[in-house]
Amino acid sequence: MKLNSFLIILFIILKQIYAQCFEPIDEKRVKKVACGKWVTEKDINKVKINNNNKLVGGNETMFQVTFTCSTSDTVMCTKAQRAFVNAGNTIANTLKFKEKVLINATLMDFCAEENIETCALKHHIGLAGPQRLYSLLSDDDKIERIYPQALVKQFQFPEHPQYDEFDIFIRFNSRMDFYFTDDTTPIGPLQYDFEFTAIHELLHGLGFISYWQPYDEANNLKALCPAFALLNSGNDGAFDDIGENDLVTVKESIFDKYIIRLDKGTSITEYTKNIEQYVVNNQNATEEEFLQNLFPTMNEVYTLATTPKILGFLPHNSNVTDAVILETSIKYLAGSSLTHVDLSTYNNTSDYLMSYKSTPGKTVNDFISIGGNYSGGVIGPKTKLVLETIGYATESYPDPIKPQPFVKPQANLNSAAISSISNSVIFSQCYILICIIIILL
Numbered sequence: 001m002k003l004n005s006f007l008i009i010l011f012i013i014l015k016q017i018y019a020q021c022f023e024p025i026d027e028k029r030v031k032k033v034a035c036g037k038w039v040t041e042k043d044i045n046k047v048k049i050n051n052n053n054k055l056v057g058g059n060e061t062m063f064q065v066t067f068t069c070s071t072s073d074t075v076m077c078t079k080a081q082r083a084f085v086n087a088g089n090t091i092a093n094t095l096k097f098k099e100k101v102l103i104n105a106t107l108m109d110f111c112a113e114e115n116i117e118t119c120a121l122k123h124h125i126g127l128a129g130p131q132r133l134y135s136l137l138s139d140d141d142k143i144e145r146i147y148p149q150a151l152v153k154q155f156q157f158p159e160h161p162q163y164d165e166f167d168i169f170i171r172f173n174s175r176m177d178f179y180f181t182d183d184t185t186p187i188g189p190l191q192y193d194f195e196f197t198a199i200h201e202l203l204h205g206l207g208f209i210s211y212w213q214p215y216d217e218a219n220n221l222k223a224l225c226p227a228f229a230l231l232n233s234g235n236d237g238a239f240d241d242i243g244e245n246d247l248v249t250v251k252e253s254i255f256d257k258y259i260i261r262l263d264k265g266t267s268i269t270e271y272t273k274n275i276e277q278y279v280v281n282n283q284n285a286t287e288e289e290f291l292q293n294l295f296p297t298m299n300e301v302y303t304l305a306t307t308p309k310i311l312g313f314l315p316h317n318s319n320v321t322d323a324v325i326l327e328t329s330i331k332y333l334a335g336s337s338l339t340h341v342d343l344s345t346y347n348n349t350s351d352y353l354m355s356y357k358s359t360p361g362k363t364v365n366d367f368i369s370i371g372g373n374y375s376g377g378v379i380g381p382k383t384k385l386v387l388e389t390i391g392y393a394t395e396s397y398p399d400p401i402k403p404q405p406f407v408k409p410q411a412n413l414n415s416a417a418i419s420s421i422s423n424s425v426i427f428s429q430c431y432i433l434i435c436i437i438i439i440l441l
């Protein structure tokens with residue numbers, strides 16, 4: 001079946017354990033890695049001066065793509081590399097990065113012998129996601145939310161855990177029929193523009209993403225829940241699944257913070273708080289009890305996520321009438337619903353880029369032209385507002401809202417879970433979240 005959609009499947013496991021970090025092995029498993037040491041920036045003033053320089057004008061060097069090509073088609077490799085660099089330039093033209101964003105990009109044959117595990121995804125365009133995520137506290141409502149590493153770096157906190165060497169990973173499947181800007185023949189009616197797809201996915205990796213997800217998709221439960229987060233992993237930190245005795249909570253993403261009901265103007269964080277409060281106070285609840293108490297709430301969010309034009313993203317300095325309408329007009333599709341802009345509103349506009357459905361036979365320039373030749377290019381004005389609101393600086397919005405900085409961990413944090421779940425300021429542990437975006441064609 002051809003779905004023609006950007007389907008994102010999220011496998012989220014968030015851990016909060018001092019000095020333990022995890023990274024994805026594949027879609028379902030994590031491996032333990034060294035978190036690295038605590039880093040204190042030696043010369044904060046120097047950072048600030050550089051920062052001012054960097055704020056002037058876009059500069060592609062702020063968005064660095066490390067590209068690996070593991071197919072024998074060297075012509076395609078060259079084109080793909082150039083497309084990634086162009087995608088990075090496009091993003092760095094809109095967002096004024098203060099710290100470099102580092103991408104690990106790979107073009108590979110998903111079914112080559114050494115890639116047995118990705119072969120299951122041979123009908124997909126690729127995989128993408130943040131390499132690591134962190135949980136940080138919002139000043140205004142004192143709630144911790146999930147931030148991707150690329151965004152956290154932009155806040156230039158003087159002290160922080162050692163960051164992973166890459167911010168975002170992206171793997172494209174060389175078996176797909178892509179159109180590249182360098183191609184001498186025009187785009188075919190069934191070809192997808194590589195660069196356009198790369199920009200779309202990279203913006204998800206930068207934080208254009210909701211962490212509300214189906215509670216029990218296998219059983220078709222009409223219920224959405226924010227990402228489950230582990231507060232304590234037990235003794236060895238070895239991890240395969242959330243165990244019975246693990247303390248858990250739920251967390252939304254920084255993107256979710258700004259999702260509002262367009263009918264009432266209220267924030268969906270109210271639902272997160274509701275669920276969090278129950279989860280935190282009822283760690284011993286059985287699943288039946290959990291559902292008995294929270295199904296109505298989770299079902300209400302599901303209903304919203306499947307009611308046309310009822311949820312929107314409220315950008316900075318704006319009111320409900322300016323909200324960016326999110327995709328809730330389709331049958332619920334994990335990774336498509338909520339995390340994209342409403343197709344029926346934004347198709348053929350300058351903000352088409354972040355809609356869930358890709359259109360074959362059109363190039364980046366076609367989309368810009370169809371959208372009315374927006375001077376900012378393919379990243380439209382509303383898309384830009386969303387990115388500014390979650391924390392990225394732009395020329396017209398140089399001073400975005402930051403969360404509270406990291407706090408250096410204390411030695412003994414085994415009891416930290418308790419204070420953390422009551423939202424006090426303990427968030428210095430390593431957080432891990434696995435988020436793999438699988439792009440279906």
Ligand SMILES: *[C@@H]1O[C@H](CO)[C@@H](O)[C@H](O)[C@H]1NC(C)=O
Pocket residue numbers: 058059060061
């Ligand atoms: C990027 O910045 C460097 C130094 O600030 C400058 O030399 C270079 O020309 C810039 N590149 C572009 C494309 O603006």
Ligand SMILES: *[C@@H]1O[C@H](CO)[C@@H](O)[C@H](O)[C@H]1NC(C)=O
Pocket residue numbers: 104105106169171
């Ligand atoms: C980049 O990603 C590829 C595949 O996703 C992986 O094999 C490679 O080790 C990564 N590169 C680095 C330097 O981590």
Ligand SMILES: *[C@@H]1O[C@H](CO)[C@@H](O)[C@H](O)[C@H]1NC(C)=O
Pocket residue numbers: 281283284
């Ligand atoms: C949950 O169960 C554990 C042991 O099974 C117990 O130590 C703990 O006190 C219980 N917590 C609550 C809130 O009842």
Ligand SMILES: *[C@@H]1O[C@H](CO)[C@@H](O)[C@H](O)[C@H]1NC(C)=O
Pocket residue numbers: 319320321322
């Ligand atoms: C909301 O925005 C609209 C359109 O920008 C404006 O006309 C209206 O006055 C604003 N309302 C408030 C309460 O700011």
Ligand SMILES: *[C@@H]1O[C@H](CO)[C@@H](O)[C@H](O)[C@H]1NC(C)=O
Pocket residue numbers: 343344345347348
């Ligand atoms: C977008 O434009 C296409 C082609 O002009 C048209 O068929 C389609 O209905 C338009 N979509 C919307 C939602 O306006």
Ligand SMILES: *[C@@H]1O[C@H](CO)[C@@H](O)[C@H](O)[C@H]1NC(C)=O
Pocket residue numbers: 343347348359362370
């Ligand atoms: C969106 O617009 C494109 C033209 O850019 C058109 O081909 C496509 O059918 C439209 N999709 C919808 C759902 O209107």
Ligand SMILES: *[C@@H]1O[C@H](CO)[C@@H](O)[C@H](O)[C@H]1NC(C)=O
Pocket residue numbers: 368369370371372373
């Ligand atoms: C954008 O510009 C192109 C070429 O200049 C033109 O053909 C096209 O009609 C313009 N698009 C819109 C929607 O005005």
